[in-house]
Amino acid sequence: MAENRQILILDGAMGTELQAAGLPVGGIPEVWNIEHPEEVTAIHRRYIEAGSQVVYTNTFGANRLKMAKAGYPLQALIVSAIGNARAAVVETGRPDVKVAMDIGPIGRLIEPLGDMSFDEAYDIFAEEMRAAKGADMIVIETMSDLSETKAAVLAAKENTDLPVFVTMSFEANSRTFTGTSIASMALTFSDMGIDGIGMNCSLGPEELLPMVKELYTCTKLPLVVKPNAGLPDPATNTYNVLPEEFGAIMRKMLPYGVCAVGGCCGTSPEYIRELVRVVREWEAERDAVEAGKNGSDEAAKSFYPDDYEELTTLRNTRPTGIASASKAVWFTEPRCIGERINPTGKKRFKEALQNGDMDYILGQAISQVEAGAEILDVNVGLPGIDETAMMVRVIRELQAVVDVPLQIDSNKPEVLEAALRIYCGKPLVNSVNGEEKSLTSILPLVKKYGAAVVGLTLDENGIGKTAEERFAVAEKIVSRAEAAGIRRENLQIDCLTLTASAEQAGVAETLKAVAMVHDRLHLGAVLGVSNVSFGLPNRDVINTAFLTMALQNGLTLPIMNPNSEGMMGALRAYRVLMNIDKNSLAYMDAYRDWQPAQTVVVAAGAAGAAGAVANAGVSAPTGDTVAADIAAKLGDGAASLYTAVVRGLAAQGTELTKSLLGTMDSMDIVNGVLIPALDTVGAGFEKGRIFLPQLILSASVVQGAFSEIKNHMRASGADAVSKGTIVLATVKGDIHDIGKNIVKVLLENYGFTVVDLGRDVEIEAVVKAARETGTPLVGLSALMTTTLPSMRDTIVALREAGLPCKVVVGGAVLTPEYAAEIGADYYGRDAKATVDIAREVFGV
Amino acid sequence: MVELKPIRMDEAARYLGYGDQTPDETILTLMKECEAPLMEACHPAYSVGIFELECCSEDEVRLADCALTLTGKDIVKHLVGCTKVAIVAATLGSGVDTLMRRLQLTNMPKALLTDAMAGAAIEQICDDIQSEIQGKMPLFRQTWRFSPGYGDLPLALQDELLAAVEANKRIGLMTTDSHMLTPLKSVTAIIGLQDMTKELRKVATEDGDAISAPVGACAAGACAGCAYHDSCLTRQDKTAEEPQDT
Known part of the structure; x- marks a missing residue:
């Protein structure tokens, strides 16, 4: 217990106190560091007077993105924030009180969940850290994304020599909003040289108690806990735990390696005062118990909670x-x-x-x-x-x-x-x-x-x-x-x-x-x-x-x-x-659907699949004559594959392709069966007889068939045949790319090679890919009206680069008129129409 | 509390382009298969703020004790006759985005269906939030949900809207550089609240005076026969023009 002889008392909420002093909801709190320094200092002072030994600066959102509209330079906002906290330390005559530079989340998600790169996040934090020179320590708090938190920790370690606390915010399911688990946080930071780890905000002390216990077993670092004053009422935003109850529950956490406690949203100096009372009282009892003043082991036993010994043993014996x-994977068993x-x-x-x-x-x-x-x-x-x-x-x-x-x-x-x-x-x-x-x-x-x-x-x-x-x-x-x-x-x-x-x-x-x-x-x-x-x-x-x-x-x-x-x-x-x-639980789960192996005869398998196709129900509306035609020209197996595609039967499609590859030329399967099947489905889609999900279901059958064909060709040493290369991108600023991905699947179905640049693609990246591939066709997708200008700029850049490619554009908010206006050659109404355009451009 | 209820498949089918038609058995079976993983990936969360409408000009709405200013003629029209405004931010969480990415690699048909079902789920959550507001404020009638990017309400307001309900911190909802919401299956909305105990007033609009129906005339479903049908700005049978999510 050497690590928590004296538990540090942190402060309580800043935001709610500022709002009480007149900051409008949604306003920028950091602006008050310059415009109302006396109010900010007064809040710090009240916390110090209540017993806080560490005060967090009013810099939670002081990063260059959130402060873009603040009207003051970032450096000035941070320096004055530290100054305000220092002023409170001086005014109260408490030089022992530490000023902690408060660092909150940037407000953007890192890739792949969002559009910010790790390096950009690091730069933003590094700028904050460099401005924090006058602080005594760094607190990185209310974090949700593990990547972003890691960027902040690296920025702190590489740009300051100050001690660092890291606290993340966990929801009722013991995970952060982005899915970080308690064990993952603990493992990630336990060996990165930080000084305290824990949780703050999001929930009240009651909800955090079991999470604190879990964290205790996952790390040997001292724990830091700063809960909200209970849960907020969504309508009134008031919190439901009063100071006395807050202190009483916080006391229950103290045995579990806790080194610092305070409050987050909804807490006030009153909560801190109560916390000080409870913590010091607990410490006195603990010291008495450990000094044997209360007599026996019995006293110690009754002082520590029932699960304390078990959790402490787990903490001390669990390998890393x-x-x-x-997901955390402990090295406790073979993996x-x-x-x-x-x-x-x-x-x-x-x-x-x-x-x-x-x-x-x-x-x-x-x-x-x-x-x-x-x-x-x-x-x-x-x-x-x-x-x-x-x-x-x-x-x-x-x-x-x-x-x-x-x-x-x-x-x-x-x-x-x-x-x-x-x-x-x-x-x-x-x-x-x-x-x-x-x-x-x-x-x-x-x-x-x-x-x-x-x-x-x-x-x-x-x-x-x-x-x-x-x-x-x-x-x-x-x-x-x-x-x-x-x-x-x-x-x-x-x-x-x-x-x-x-x-x-x-x-x-x-x-x-x-x-x-x-x-x-x-x-x-x-x-x-x-x-x-x-x-x-x-x-x-x-x-x-x-x-x-x-x-x-x-x-x-x-x-x-x-x-x-x-x-x-x-x-x-x-x-x-x-x-x-x-109890063999994992074993039984793994073999839940296990069946003794059966001998599979390929021909019988194919016939069975074909039978299943035939029995699956009525054929596709316009498919009958085509199917009959294929049967006459290429045999029943080919006709069955055709039907499997039209009806969207993936497993049968793959099996049938495998068996057909024994007797038919690969390209005959593609051109004689798969493409006619796609055409049938496509025609039904154009006429409104079938819907997008069915079209994509058929496309996925063809995808499976293609994969078999490519494997077959690779095995026989033949090069895969492509009908040409198309570059696809969801334009800069747009992160919705399912539409583009659907187009990609369909284009690949028809034998095109797709260079997929992904989403939120820089204009230069599109130009570069178009140049390097020499493609005659570039496809651009955008979902929102606000990203259409970015689509236009991409087209302009392609034209200015003098590339001979045509451009097809698509997306929910596009119209043929707008497509023409921004200089696109084609408007792809939907995935099927885009394929037709590609076939026209490539003449296939 | 708002909890995720079974997903309305008819609504999801509508997003998939089926209109009033029912998908065939194969698609319905696939949709059923998509439901459990989607529900598991969903961690719905929301944040609501209710503000007094402070002042309203021809193209600007300000809220009391809130830094958010709504701009544009369309939001002014949307809030005609309202005394309060509910700002709603809701999300299914980032688990759905991860599920979607995995499905797009392994099973495109399921990805497409799951995307539509997630769209239906987030709308259901918003409906439930509106019911909850209704329960707490029974004397107020709510407008439909207006979002940044609709009409002339700038998408760039998204960040300030989130700040007004502390959505970053409370529900993990963020924006991108181009003001799109992440996680992707998320909604922000502005809902006007009309005090039904008060007569509605005449308001000036760009098309000249317009009149909202007096409260007493507004029995549910009475819009069709209402004398104010054409001039009423808060008509209940208006269909929302929502951008389609693909």
Whole structure:
């Protein structure tokens, strides 16, 4: 309990006090620092008189965006805010009272939730920090977004030497508005060198109490708690907890590592006065209990709450973990690290990296997570690509669609640093090794960004042949990491898997090294499991056996293919058999729909699918004659595929395509079956007989069929045929892109290659892509009237660049007249019309 | 409290372009499949502020004790006859945006359906908020929901509107550089509140004098036969012209 001998008393609300003094609702509070300094100082003074030992400056929104309309320079608003707080300290004759520079959220969401970049957020915070020189400490509070909070912490650490408190705002579901969990916050900041962590605003003390307990078990940092005065009435905005009750509930939090308490919205000096009374009384009781004045252990037992011992044990014994914003993964049991985001030996993945095909990479991530991966390894190293830029982009996009934490896999310090900076949460770095160069360049990064790291047991002499040699390297890495200020538990040791086909005797050495790391260093062990079977047939059998043996020896983080049923099965079974998966709940959940494997005969499968198609109901309205025609020319299988597309039957469409590829030429399937089917659906859509969802359903069947066709062509060494390249973008300022994405799917259906620039796309990026691809057609989308000027500017820029491309525009608020007015060549009324325009432009 | 109720599929279908028609069985089944993940991703939150209407000129409305000034002729027309104004900000939360991104990568048909269903959900939340206001202020009649970007009310007011109800802090609702709301499935609205115990007054508009119907004449559904039908500025059977969300 050494950390909270004397609990610091913070202050209460500033905003509501200012409003009581006459600030209009929605007005800019920081303006009062200059226009009504005496009012601001008076509020600080009342808090100090009530017992606050730290006062927060009136700078919650003092960032360049929120202060754009304030009418005063940011620097002046901040300096006068600090001055007002100092004045109160002087007036009250309390030089011990600390002035804390208050930093609130910027008011914009960081990508991908919003449009602000991480670097922009950092710059905005850095400007605030540099202006805060006269303060005694920094408080980053009321944060909701973990990325933004991390930007603020980095800005504080890199621009000041002041102590830093971080408090985020949690809702009743124990998450922030953007989904950050308590454990994620704790893991992210526990090793970043801050001085206090906790929660403020959003809820009252009663609601925060269980969250404070949870946070206590997740970090060894001192806790900071500043609740609202209960919950507000949405109509009257008054809060429902009075000072006495507030103090009584706050008292219940104090045992759980709390170092500083205060109040947020709705609290006033009265609340602080009550808080001081309660806190000092509790401290006196605690001191008496600890000094044994009250007699026995019994007294101590009754002083601390019932759950105190249990929670404290959990806090002290739980190993660390890593986290994304919404998910914490503790290193308490074996966890699967998905290995598939890695170009090594994967032709398709290399292509995706070279073409910037994010959809493929993200698809790989989603399928691994669905298969049970709890962490994903991310390696994008490939000759000829900018690894730093690609790593940053892939991490950012991955974190927008999957919630598992990531392992950043590169041996280049500059790649790691760029990734560590923007990573939202606490990552695992893969890796440092025993080489001097690696130790001196990687460990400081791990320390600075508070990450966990994999230590590879190799050094200047290569990989040791014996377990003992590798163990010695592990020991060296551990001691160097500790010397660099990294907590030991943040290290995970990789004892290196050798290939059984080449170094058969080495496999046992690896297993032995794992056991030594587990038994003697008490650290987690990592292995790239699948390497063991390289060069052998039926690799899954070898991998599964090796995985099971390694787990038994102490492996905790297997890097493996989660889509391998055998290996995932072995991992799940291990957890059951070792009594980790209590009551086999996770195991039973994973195999809920499990059925014994059945022998599948391809031909029968196809016939079955075709039968299902035939039995699925009436054929599409105009489809009959076309279907009959296709049946006559290309056979029943082709006709069934046609019907599957028209009726939107995805599974059948994929199966039928697979089987047709055995007998039909790929391009015949595309031109003879898929495109006629799309035309049928498109015609129905134009006539208003079918609706957009059905059109997209059919399009998704074709997407599945195309994916089979491309795999087939790749396997047979043929290049995929494209009807031409089209550049698509949702224009600058617009972040609604589902319309553009629908157009993309349909264009790809018709065999076009789409370069998708995404949403909120800079004008120059559109021009650059149009120039580099030499495309004859650029498609621009905008949803809102306010972004139409940006669409016009993009067209102007394309014309000024002298590019020969045509431009098609679309979006809810566009009209053909406006399209013509802004200089577009075509107006795409809907996705189908846009495809027709593309076919016209390309003459296909 | 406003809670998420089962999503009105007919409303979602309307957003998908079905009008009054019912989607076929395949689409309805898919919509059903989309419902649970959507409901799980939704964390609806809202913030409401009720302000006295302080002063109203031809193209500006000011609110008492509030820094927000509403500009444009259309909002003036919208608030004719009102003595109070409710500012509403509501969101389904960022979980829906994440779900949408994932669906657009893995299942475009479901992405399209979920998008429309989320649109229906946020409108339902707004309806519920209006019912709640009605419950607390039974003597006031509410106008429909007017939002920045409608008519000549600038979209740029979005930030100030959020500030008036502390939406950043209370519900995590933000704007982008171009004043769009994030999370995407969010609404801000200005609702006029007419004191039904008071006679409505004549007001000057750009088209000359206009008269709002006296309160007593306004039985529910009585608009069609009302003598003030053409001149009334707060007619209940007016259909809102809302921009379509795609």
